[in-house]
Amino acid sequence: xxxxxxxxxxxxPRGPRVVNVGRGRSITLLQPPESALEYxxxxxxxxxxxxxxxxxxxxxxxxxxxxxxxxxxxLGGGQGGSVRLKLLLSLIWFSVKAPHNTDYPARAWAALxxxxxxxxxxxxxxxAAIAWLEKNNFLRVKPRPGMPAEVFLLDERxxxxxxTIPAETLKAKSDGERPTRDDYWVPLPPQFxxxxxxxxxxxxxxxxxxxxxxxxxxxxxPDGIWHxxxxxxxxxxxxxxxxTDGLLELEAYNIVDKRRTPISPGVFDYRRLRxxxxxxxxxxxxxxxxxxxxxxxxxxxxxxxxxxIGDLHELVESSETRH
Numbered sequence: 001x002x003x004x005x006x007x008x009x010x011x012x013p014r015g016p017r018v019v020n021v022g023r024g025r026s027i028t029l030l031q032p033p034e035s036a037l038e039y040x041x042x043x044x045x046x047x048x049x050x051x052x053x054x055x056x057x058x059x060x061x062x063x064x065x066x067x068x069x070x071x072x073x074x075l076g077g078g079q080g081g082s083v084r085l086k087l088l089l090s091l092i093w094f095s096v097k098a099p100h101n102t103d104y105p106a107r108a109w110a111a112l113x114x115x116x117x118x119x120x121x122x123x124x125x126x127x128a129a130i131a132w133l134e135k136n137n138f139l140r141v142k143p144r145p146g147m148p149a150e151v152f153l154l155d156e157r158x159x160x161x162x163x164t165i166p167a168e169t170l171k172a173k174s175d176g177e178r179p180t181r182d183d184y185w186v187p188l189p190p191q192f193x194x195x196x197x198x199x200x201x202x203x204x205x206x207x208x209x210x211x212x213x214x215x216x217x218x219x220x221x222p223d224g225i226w227h228x229x230x231x232x233x234x235x236x237x238x239x240x241x242x243x244t245d246g247l248l249e250l251e252a253y254n255i256v257d258k259r260r261t262p263i264s265p266g267v268f269d270y271r272r273l274r275x276x277x278x279x280x281x282x283x284x285x286x287x288x289x290x291x292x293x294x295x296x297x298x299x300x301x302x303x304x305x306x307x308x309i310g311d312l313h314e315l316v317e318s319s320e321t322r323h
Contacts (some may be wrong), residue, residue, distance in 0.1 A: 017289070019252045027252045029289060032114055032196020038041040039112040040193035043094055049194075051187035051302050052093035053166045057157040059186070059214050060235050068237035070138075070158045071210060074240060075203055082203035083129040086113050088138055090189060090198065090208070091153050100163045103144075106130070114199025157182075186213040187302040191285045200288050201249065208246030211236055212256065212279045217299040222279040224261065245275065254292050255283045 018026050061069045068076070075081040087109060094102055110122030130151065131137040137160040140152040143173040173179050178195070188210075192198055201209070216222040227235070232243060250256045257278040279291040282297040 021252055025248070027249055029252060030200040032199040032288060033111075035118065036114040036196050036199040037109040037194065039108060039197065040198070043090075043112070044190045044194045047094060047096050047190070049190045050093070050096065051189050052192070053087060053185040053187055054089065054092060054210060055156055055166055055182070056214060057182045059210050061237065062181070064234040069122060070156065071207055072237035073136075073158075075238070080125065080128055080132065082206075083113065083226045084132055084138050085203055085206055086150070086198055087126060087129045088133060088156065090193065091139070091151065092156060093188070093190070093193065095153040095163065096165075101150055102152045102153075103148050105148040110130045112193065112198065114196070136237060174248070184217075186210060186217055187299065188213070189281065189284050189297075189302050194285065195287050197284055201253070204242045204244070204246035205249035206246075207238060207242060207252055209255065211238070212250075212277065213281075213299055216279050216281075217303075220300070222281070222298055224276045225279060226274060226276045251277075253283070253288060255280060 016028050017031050018028050020026050024189065045126060058070050061067070067073075071085070074084050090109065091102060093275055094104075106123035107118050108125040109126045110118035113122075113126070115122030130139060130141060130149070134141045137158050138154055138156065140154060142150040142152070144150060153163040155163050166183065170179055170183050173183065179320050212222075212225055213229075215225045219225070227243075229240065232238065233240075236243075247256065247258070251258050257280065258275050259278065260273045261276050263272050280292060280296070281299065281302065282293045282295060285293060
């Protein structure tokens, strides 16, 4: 695949292009609208280029008998799942300070997400997404006649609790209760917005990016990520089509490399292979379509940029030692 040869920065691409992903399928690689880049940079300045911390509990569930995690439920909730997901992630990125509220007009959110006709149809799609997110306990909305509504972010796990910064919740537990996996998060880099990825990646690709970030952080290794179909269904509750389409798109955009690796137990056994994926977060630091930077970026580096948690690993290690 042409995109997989890209490794060192290059000129900004021009317009969409079609990439063959095999088996007669192709993906159109898009370019972010200038308005999406402009609004992304504006928000980045307001939040001091902070990554967006997305809780594990939004992405995965602990037992197959549990309800689907919010990520899967959001994509399976009918038309509009893409706008809901991208808007919620953007609100998590933007809503830094308590009470974690925003009052951006719908047209501004539509422009940030790269929606067509942001002043009209795009704004209506955003308002529909806000209504769905409020109904499903991700937001609290305070109408203001003649002005944009004030939107208060709730916990992204959809339980209706007030939102708190994950790192602050973890620190609050450091002197007593032992942290659980649900207290941790994955960081989406600010370039996800400032380089326009939010506007070009489809919902399946965004979902699989979160899944891969989750796994890379848990394994402390961005390479060789693999899920059996049954385990993926048990843990993430995403459909096979979502997983396949999302991974194909991430590969086409050069965010992941797919490779075949043997799983045979010995050299004289029948040779069996499976697909594994190497996650390259550094691709998100350039405009979609540009060549991949040479310097590797891992999830821990992104975490270190989250405000106030430079001592995160020390905090966690000391907590686990006490228990």
